[in-house]
Amino acid sequence: MLLPAITDALVAEGLEISSARIAEKSGEFVVGASVDGSIQLILLYYDNPDLRPAAAWAQLDKVQMTRSGVEAMLGKVFLEAAVSCLGDAIYSNGKMRTYQEVVSTQGAIDCALGAITAFGADAAAKKLGARAKAVMNKVRDSPERFVKLLTDLNFTDDQILRLGARFGVSSKSVRFYIFKLRNRLKLAELPNSDALLKDLEAGDEALVKAFQENVELVDAWKAVGKHADLRTNTKFLENISGYSDDLLKQLDDDLLNSKYSPSDLFKESPDDVTNVWKKLKENPYWASDFAKETTDARWLKWKDREFFKTVTKAGKDFEEYVVQNLGTLRSKVLNKYPNLDINDYEVFTQVQMKTGVGDEYFVADLVLVKKNTDEFGQIILDKNNVVVLESKLSSRTILTTPQGNALTKVKSSENTFDVRSVSKQSSGGFSIGNSDNLKVDDFIKVSSDGQGGVIDDIVSLK
Amino acid sequence: MIDSKMFSSEVEESFKWLTDLDFQFRQLDTNIVFERIKSDEAFAIGFSWSEYNRIHLYGLTAYKRFNSIENIIHVATEKPVDYTIKHHWKGDVPDELERISDQSHPATNSFFLENKSQVEVFSDMVKNFLHHEANDFFEQFETIHDVLKWLKAHEVKQHAELLVQNNNTGMLRKLILMKEGHCEDFEDLFQRYVGFLKEKYATKESPYSEMYEVFSKLDDYFIHPD
Incomplete structure (x- = not known):
């Protein structure tokens, strides 16, 4: 493309291109005519934003362009700036090319517009005519259209920023419109895009620049949209950009937690969302290493909670697995303890039972109550013949204190437990409740391999 | 979740x-x-x-x-x-x-x-x-007569499908239904079942001895003529 050649040359050389060099190439005529064409193009575009380049070219006042070219040649109005490519791009042997020819010579409309760089920055701008001043005013009054023109003509962001600077448009403003125009489809899909644009307008340039350079921040913004302090925190958004949907959902949930939101921690140190929060989510067992790295009591409390939550979740999943797979459990129990057939028992789940230590109680995962059918066909539950099963993720997982106290009671001669649950129903339609006492003969630990999803071992703890 | x-x-x-x-x-x-x-x-x-x-x-x-x-x-x-x-x-x-x-x-x-x-x-x-x-x-x-009709039409082992069995009250419930419904089989079943419970009570067999105690509280009801 010629455009980089134009802009790079102008900017890099501080617009100090010698007359000799211009003359050597294509001359002031070409420069003047091109800049005039550019001015015309901008004016046309401002009046009709939907004008396509081919149509705009057709509407250019070629006579006016030529006159400017002559003026430039004679009066050197535009000689502060020029580029060598213009002659080759727009004129060939002193004759103006057709649009098709221009396009075939690497997009001379871009090239002509490149001359605006000179125009906007030229100290000699004071010498420009009324039409040129009108362009300056239009750009300053409506920078969005200016940016749209340039994005439509495939200018790069850097080029648009440089041109914006020449016209006195703030780089934050230019970045804002670049972001808005380049991502209009994505923004159209965002339900609350107005709120995002307001955040960017109110935010500093670093925030706008981050969004302009990394459109994925829109997804990050959306994910934490309910958290005003964090959704405009550039560093925080950059951190969470690229997180999976699942992780973003967990983040939102944690931030919404009224009791222990990590919001303040992130505001103080946005990198912690990746360096601490995400790491703990992905590997709760990292908590023990992390404990050696930090002295921040808030993070220490958080990692304890997180670890407990994760392990508890896995434990609950395994408890459900055991309940779902009673057939497998029955086989494994029978294999180890042939006198204990789960089919001979009515199964109750999650029964609160008092341990006899003050008001303490534990929630038995499974309570098996012996079931008989008497000679009159009646199904009888024997609450004096009960077995408790506790599921544990690993054989190494120890009992909680209430469970330990319950085990001590089971081992003693005082092995009758008061039921604390108001009413627990079995799937067979039987119920036990807080007016019942259960005599527990055995306390069995059902353990997995540390991960869950398999019954690894069964041990009677009595 | x-x-x-x-x-x-x-x-x-x-x-x-x-x-x-x-x-x-x-x-x-x-x-x-x-x-x-x-x-x-x-x-x-x-x-x-x-x-x-x-x-x-x-x-x-x-x-x-x-x-x-x-x-x-x-x-x-x-x-x-x-x-x-x-x-x-x-x-x-x-x-x-x-x-x-x-x-x-x-x-x-x-x-x-x-x-x-x-x-x-x-x-x-x-x-x-x-x-x-x-x-x-x-x-x-x-009505309870509809219940009794169903019980009569089905085998004893199926009765638990219809009658609520909580707290081992299935037989107690059945006998009260039969008594209230003036069922002719009531007396025979009542005598046999109470006799059965009495035997279990004598040996303190769980849970029948507790069930017998519950039945005993209704002695007046059961022996009262219709």
């Missing part, structure tokens, strides 16, 4: 159609019953759950209480007034819900709820149950 608290409040919301039919919402622990109470009887739809990282729902059942029967049992057992007969849901678990896959599982007709929208599916399922099973059940067993 849905926990017990969310689940019960969601049920209260999603089952408004049932309260519109004069069934009152009642929650006891992890059991919910929608109960329509009349002067001498009550009709109910109930279910229970356990909470894991989702809700395991089981025991969808229609119940009917004959107060004339249950008030007598209540005096003897000193337990809350129960229902007399029951009908377990026999329909299919909707595709939207994950069911217990093990067909031999005691809770084979149970399933899991993970979010609020699945509670809506469950609500529709219960609506179906009420219209296609429970109402028929309520109509079939309008």
